[in-house]
Amino acid sequence: MQHLPNTGDLREIPICKLSIRELLLHALVIEREAKHRYEELANMMENIGNRKVSRLFAKMAEIEATHAESIDRQIRGRELPVLTPSEYSWPGPEAPENTDSNRLFHLMTPCQAMKLALDNEKRAYEFYNDVVDDSTDERVREMAAELAAEEEQHVAWVEEWLAEELSEDR
Numbered sequence: 182m183q184h185l186p187n188t189g190d191l192r193e194i195p196i197c198k199l200s201i202r203e204l205l206l207h208a209l210v211i212e213r214e215a216k217h218r219y220e221e222l223a224n225m226m227e228n229i230g231n232r233k234v235s236r237l238f239a240k241m242a243e244i245e246a247t248h249a250e251s252i253d254r255q256i257r258g259r260e261l262p263v264l265t266p267s268e269y270s271w272p273g274p275e276a277p278e279n280t281d282s283n284r285l286f287h288l289m290t291p292c293q294a295m296k297l298a299l300d301n302e303k304r305a306y307e308f309y310n311d312v313v314d315d316s317t318d319e320r321v322r323e324m325a326a327e328l329a330a331e332e333e334q335h336v337a338w339v340e341e342w343l344a345e346e347l348s349e350d351r
Contacts, residue, residue, distance in 0.1 A: 212249035
C-alpha cells in the first residue's frame with residue numbers, strides 16, 4: 182500500500198484513508214492523463230492511415246475529457262491539497278490510465294495500441310476498486326464505486342473494439 186502525505190498535518194495516509202478531496206484529485210489526474218494518451222494514440226493511428234481506430238481513440242479522448250470536466254465541476258470551490266507527482270497513491274510509477282511513453286512507437290499496430298489502452302483501462306478500474314475495497318469512508322467508497330463502474334464500461338468498449346480489430350485481421 183502506497184502512502185499519500187496529508188498536506189494539513191504532514192501525516193502519511195494509506196490509500197484506504199483517501200478523503201473525497203484526495204480521491205477527486207486522483208480521479209482528475211487519471212482522466213486528464215487518459216485524455217492525453219488517447220489523443221496520442223488517435224494521432225498515431227491517423228498517421229498510419231487507420232482512420233477507424235483513430236476515430237475510436239478520439240472518441241475515448243472525448244469521453245475522458247467529459248469525465249475530467251465533471252470531476253473539475255465537483256472540485257470547484259473545494260480546497261484541495263497540492264501534490265507532487267511522487268505523492269499520488271498510484272499502484273505504479275504513473276497514473277493508472279497512462280501508458281509509459283516508452284511503450285508507444287510509430288509503427289505500432291492498431292491491435293497493439295488497443296491492448297495498451299485495455300491495460301490502462303483495467304489499471305484504472307483496479308485502482309478505484311481497490312479504494313472501494315480498502316476505504317472505511319462510505320462516501321469515498323460510493324464515489325470510487327461510481328468511478329470504477331465508468332472504467333469497467335471503458336474496459337468493455339475497448340475489449341469489443343479489440344475483438345473486432347482482431348477478427349478483421351484474419
